[in-house]
Amino acid sequence: MCMLLEYCVQTLEDDFTARCASSSLSHSIAKATLSCDRQFSRVRDVIKWLFCVIIKTTENEDSxxxxxxxxxxxxxxxxxxxxxxxxxxxDRSPALNSAKLSQELFHMVLSHMPLRAHR
Structure with a gap:
């Protein structure tokens, strides 16, 4: 699973870099799949997956x-x-999106992270 995720993110980053260089960022794969303006439900999914993995990380034993x-x-x-x-x-407004994303992250931490180790 980790290798698949790495491949997907590397593809997104490579396409994003190529599109930035050619000034056609609006046609990038990242814009189509992870836009805070157009696809925020998918961004929320990534946040949920992130917190699920964080919880699993803190639950592992030390073997x-x-x-x-x-x-x-x-x-x-x-x-x-x-x-x-x-x-x-x-998106074209990373400052506005960072506020939107930080608000969602803050909400998830408050509502789904009961243990200090998770936070």
Missing amino acids: KEGIQKKDNQIRIVSIFQRMLSLALEA
């Missing part, structure tokens, strides 16, 4: 297998963070 799972889950958290970063940059 060798548990540490490997934890490392893999931390990589997945990083991938979801990269997706959210792309969601901000995909």
Whole structure:
């Protein structure tokens, strides 16, 4: 799963970089799939997945297998963070989108993160 997510994010980032260079950002894959203006429900899904992985990361035991799972889950958290970063940059107003995204993140932390370790 981690490799698939890495491939997807790398494809999104490569397309985004190419579209930025050619000034056709409005036709990028990131804009079509992770736009805070047009596809915020998908951005919310990424946030939910991010928090689910964070909860799993804090629940692993300290055995060798548990540490490997934890490392893999931390990589997945990083991938979801990269997706959210792309969601901000995909639109023309990253400042407005960052406020929208931070409000959603804050709401999720307050409503779904009961333990300090999760927050």
